[in-house]
Amino acid sequence: MLNMDFSQRIAINTNNLEWQPSPKAGVWRKPLAREDKERGHATSIVKYEPGASFSEHDHPLGEEILVLEGTFSDHSGDYKKGQYFRNPEGFKHAPFSQEGCTILVKLHQFQAVDDQHIQIDTNSQPWLAGQGNLRVMPLHTHNTESTALVYWPANTKFKPHQHWGGEEIYVISGEFIDEQGRYPAGTWIRSPHLSSHNPYVEVDTLIWVKVGHLLGELANPKD
Secondary structure, three states, X not given: OEOOOOOOOEEEEHHHOOOEEOOOOOEEEEEEEEOOOOOOOEEEEEEEXXXXXXXXXXXXXXXXXXXXXXXXXXXXXEEEOOEEEEXXXXXOEOOEOOOOEEEEEEEOOOOOOOOOOEEEEOOOOOOEXXXXXXXXXXXXXXXXXXXXXXXXXXXXXXXXXXXXXXXXXXXXXXXXXXXXXXXXXXXXXXXXXXXXXXXXXXXXXXXXXXXXXXXXXXHOOOO
Protein backbone atom coordinates (compact mmCIF):
# COMPACT_ATOMS: atom_id res chain seq x y z
CA MET A 1 0.00 0.00 0.00
CA LEU A 2 1.06 3.57 -0.67
CA ASN A 3 -0.27 6.71 1.10
CA MET A 4 -3.48 5.01 2.23
CA ASP A 5 -3.67 6.63 5.68
CA PHE A 6 -6.32 9.28 4.99
CA SER A 7 -5.79 10.93 8.37
CA GLN A 8 -2.38 12.17 7.20
CA ARG A 9 -1.62 15.18 5.00
CA ILE A 10 0.42 14.43 1.86
CA ALA A 11 2.08 16.80 -0.63
CA ILE A 12 4.01 15.34 -3.56
CA ASN A 13 5.73 17.21 -6.38
CA THR A 14 5.18 14.64 -9.12
CA ASN A 15 7.96 16.22 -11.21
CA ASN A 16 10.41 14.63 -8.77
CA LEU A 17 9.03 11.09 -9.16
CA GLU A 18 10.42 8.52 -11.58
CA TRP A 19 8.11 6.93 -14.14
CA GLN A 20 7.29 3.30 -13.35
CA PRO A 21 6.21 0.73 -15.96
CA SER A 22 2.62 -0.47 -16.08
CA PRO A 23 1.55 -3.97 -17.23
CA LYS A 24 1.27 -2.57 -20.79
CA ALA A 25 4.31 -1.59 -22.85
CA GLY A 26 4.47 2.14 -23.54
CA VAL A 27 2.23 3.07 -20.59
CA TRP A 28 4.01 4.54 -17.57
CA ARG A 29 2.79 5.83 -14.23
CA LYS A 30 3.70 7.76 -11.10
CA PRO A 31 1.67 6.26 -8.23
CA LEU A 32 0.50 8.79 -5.61
CA ALA A 33 -1.82 6.60 -3.53
CA ARG A 34 -2.43 2.90 -4.09
CA GLU A 35 -4.27 0.18 -2.20
CA ASP A 36 -2.74 -2.70 -4.14
CA LYS A 37 -0.39 -2.98 -7.11
CA GLU A 38 -3.05 -3.58 -9.77
CA ARG A 39 -6.43 -3.23 -8.07
CA GLY A 40 -8.44 -1.15 -5.63
CA HIS A 41 -8.10 2.52 -4.74
CA ALA A 42 -5.46 4.30 -6.81
CA THR A 43 -4.47 7.86 -7.70
CA SER A 44 -1.72 8.22 -10.32
CA ILE A 45 -0.20 10.31 -13.06
CA VAL A 46 -0.19 8.10 -16.17
CA LYS A 47 1.72 8.63 -19.43
CA TYR A 48 0.96 6.95 -22.76
CA GLU A 49 3.74 6.95 -25.32
CA PRO A 50 2.58 7.59 -28.91
CA GLY A 51 0.71 4.52 -30.14
CA ALA A 52 0.42 2.87 -26.70
CA SER A 53 -2.81 1.11 -25.76
CA PHE A 54 -4.53 -0.93 -23.05
CA SER A 55 -6.74 -3.96 -23.62
CA GLU A 56 -10.46 -3.64 -22.85
CA HIS A 57 -11.28 -3.44 -19.15
CA ASP A 58 -13.84 -2.04 -16.75
CA HIS A 59 -13.45 -0.12 -13.50
CA PRO A 60 -15.08 -1.37 -10.29
CA LEU A 61 -16.12 1.73 -8.31
CA GLY A 62 -15.37 3.92 -11.31
CA GLU A 63 -12.61 5.86 -13.04
CA GLU A 64 -12.00 9.63 -13.02
CA ILE A 65 -9.58 11.28 -15.47
CA LEU A 66 -8.27 14.76 -16.25
CA VAL A 67 -6.19 15.02 -19.43
CA LEU A 68 -3.05 17.05 -18.65
CA GLU A 69 -1.23 16.81 -22.00
CA GLY A 70 -1.81 15.26 -25.44
CA THR A 71 -4.86 13.26 -26.52
CA PHE A 72 -6.37 10.26 -24.71
CA SER A 73 -8.74 8.08 -26.74
CA ASP A 74 -11.15 5.16 -26.49
CA HIS A 75 -14.18 3.91 -28.43
CA SER A 76 -16.23 6.89 -27.22
CA GLY A 77 -13.93 9.56 -28.66
CA ASP A 78 -10.74 11.59 -28.40
CA TYR A 79 -10.08 13.64 -25.28
CA LYS A 80 -7.57 16.47 -25.48
CA LYS A 81 -5.76 18.50 -22.83
CA GLY A 82 -8.26 19.98 -20.40
CA GLN A 83 -10.97 17.35 -20.82
CA TYR A 84 -12.43 15.76 -17.70
CA PHE A 85 -14.49 12.61 -17.56
CA ARG A 86 -15.89 10.03 -15.17
CA ASN A 87 -16.57 6.44 -16.20
CA PRO A 88 -18.86 4.67 -13.70
CA GLU A 89 -18.72 1.04 -12.70
CA GLY A 90 -19.72 -1.18 -15.62
CA PHE A 91 -18.26 1.10 -18.30
CA LYS A 92 -15.76 -0.83 -20.45
CA HIS A 93 -13.16 0.62 -22.79
CA ALA A 94 -9.83 -0.09 -24.46
CA PRO A 95 -7.94 3.22 -24.11
CA PHE A 96 -5.09 4.30 -26.38
CA SER A 97 -3.22 7.39 -27.51
CA GLN A 98 -2.02 7.99 -31.05
CA GLU A 99 0.08 11.07 -30.23
CA GLY A 100 0.80 10.29 -26.59
CA CYS A 101 -0.74 11.84 -23.48
CA THR A 102 -0.40 12.43 -19.75
CA ILE A 103 -3.43 12.09 -17.48
CA LEU A 104 -4.40 12.35 -13.81
CA VAL A 105 -6.28 9.15 -12.96
CA LYS A 106 -8.32 8.15 -9.92
CA LEU A 107 -9.62 4.57 -9.72
CA HIS A 108 -12.06 2.74 -7.43
CA GLN A 109 -13.19 5.89 -5.60
CA PHE A 110 -16.82 6.58 -6.62
CA GLN A 111 -19.27 6.98 -3.76
CA ALA A 112 -22.15 4.53 -3.44
CA VAL A 113 -24.85 4.85 -6.16
CA ASP A 114 -22.83 7.44 -8.08
CA ASP A 115 -23.33 6.18 -11.63
CA GLN A 116 -22.94 9.43 -13.58
CA HIS A 117 -21.02 9.22 -16.87
CA ILE A 118 -19.56 12.71 -17.27
CA GLN A 119 -17.55 14.24 -20.14
CA ILE A 120 -16.58 17.92 -19.86
CA ASP A 121 -14.29 19.95 -22.09
CA THR A 122 -13.00 22.51 -19.62
CA ASN A 123 -11.59 24.59 -22.49
CA SER A 124 -15.11 25.59 -23.54
CA GLN A 125 -17.05 25.69 -20.25
CA PRO A 126 -17.88 29.05 -18.63
CA TRP A 127 -16.21 30.15 -15.42
CA LEU A 128 -18.43 31.10 -12.48
CA ALA A 129 -17.67 33.76 -9.89
CA GLY A 130 -16.22 32.29 -6.69
CA GLN A 131 -15.35 33.92 -3.40
CA GLY A 132 -13.28 37.06 -3.81
CA ASN A 133 -11.40 37.04 -7.11
CA LEU A 134 -11.61 33.28 -7.60
CA ARG A 135 -13.21 31.74 -10.69
CA VAL A 136 -14.77 28.28 -10.40
CA MET A 137 -15.72 25.64 -12.98
CA PRO A 138 -17.85 22.89 -11.36
CA LEU A 139 -17.14 19.41 -12.70
CA HIS A 140 -19.01 16.95 -10.49
CA THR A 141 -21.08 16.81 -7.30
CA HIS A 142 -22.46 13.79 -5.47
CA ASN A 143 -23.64 13.81 -1.85
CA THR A 144 -20.77 15.35 0.16
CA GLU A 145 -18.26 15.20 -2.72
CA SER A 146 -17.57 18.14 -5.03
CA THR A 147 -14.96 18.52 -7.80
CA ALA A 148 -14.05 21.68 -9.70
CA LEU A 149 -11.35 23.66 -11.43
CA VAL A 150 -10.46 26.86 -9.56
CA TYR A 151 -8.59 29.75 -11.17
CA TRP A 152 -6.63 32.01 -8.82
CA PRO A 153 -5.56 35.36 -10.33
CA ALA A 154 -2.11 36.58 -9.28
CA ASN A 155 -1.86 37.85 -5.68
CA THR A 156 -5.17 36.32 -4.59
CA LYS A 157 -5.36 35.51 -0.88
CA PHE A 158 -8.09 33.26 0.50
CA LYS A 159 -9.38 33.29 4.06
CA PRO A 160 -8.20 30.58 6.49
CA HIS A 161 -10.61 27.68 6.30
CA GLN A 162 -11.20 24.09 7.39
CA HIS A 163 -11.72 21.08 5.12
CA TRP A 164 -14.87 19.18 6.08
CA GLY A 165 -14.49 15.75 4.54
CA GLY A 166 -10.96 16.53 3.35
CA GLU A 167 -9.50 18.25 0.31
CA GLU A 168 -7.45 17.04 -2.65
CA ILE A 169 -5.61 19.39 -5.02
CA TYR A 170 -3.62 18.97 -8.19
CA VAL A 171 -1.78 22.12 -9.33
CA ILE A 172 -2.23 22.36 -13.12
CA SER A 173 -0.35 25.63 -13.67
CA GLY A 174 1.22 28.42 -11.63
CA GLU A 175 2.13 27.91 -7.97
CA PHE A 176 -0.19 27.30 -5.02
CA ILE A 177 1.04 28.46 -1.59
CA ASP A 178 0.01 28.11 2.04
CA GLU A 179 1.69 28.35 5.44
CA GLN A 180 3.05 24.81 5.02
CA GLY A 181 4.84 25.29 1.71
CA ARG A 182 4.91 26.26 -1.96
CA TYR A 183 3.48 23.87 -4.55
CA PRO A 184 4.46 24.29 -8.22
CA ALA A 185 2.57 22.88 -11.20
CA GLY A 186 2.53 19.10 -10.98
CA THR A 187 2.06 18.98 -7.20
CA TRP A 188 -0.60 16.72 -5.64
CA ILE A 189 -1.87 17.57 -2.15
CA ARG A 190 -4.29 15.55 -0.01
CA SER A 191 -5.45 17.13 3.26
CA PRO A 192 -7.51 15.14 5.78
CA HIS A 193 -10.93 15.77 7.29
CA LEU A 194 -10.98 18.90 9.50
CA SER A 195 -7.51 20.02 8.43
CA SER A 196 -7.08 23.75 7.79
CA HIS A 197 -4.84 26.19 5.94
CA ASN A 198 -4.53 29.77 4.69
CA PRO A 199 -3.82 29.56 0.93
CA TYR A 200 -2.71 32.25 -1.49
CA VAL A 201 -0.93 32.69 -4.84
CA GLU A 202 1.59 35.15 -6.25
CA VAL A 203 1.09 34.26 -9.94
CA ASP A 204 -1.95 33.17 -11.97
CA THR A 205 -2.66 29.62 -10.80
CA LEU A 206 -5.07 26.88 -11.91
CA ILE A 207 -5.91 23.94 -9.66
CA TRP A 208 -8.13 20.86 -9.83
CA VAL A 209 -9.75 20.44 -6.42
CA LYS A 210 -11.98 17.80 -4.80
CA VAL A 211 -13.55 18.26 -1.36
CA GLY A 212 -15.80 16.32 1.00
CA HIS A 213 -14.82 12.84 -0.24
CA LEU A 214 -12.50 11.45 2.46
CA LEU A 215 -14.98 10.77 5.28
CA GLY A 216 -15.85 7.34 3.90
CA GLU A 217 -12.17 6.48 3.53
CA LEU A 218 -11.54 7.38 7.16
CA ALA A 219 -14.43 5.15 8.24
CA ASN A 220 -12.79 2.23 6.40
CA PRO A 221 -9.03 2.69 6.95
CA LYS A 222 -6.73 0.54 4.85
CA ASP A 223 -3.51 1.08 6.83
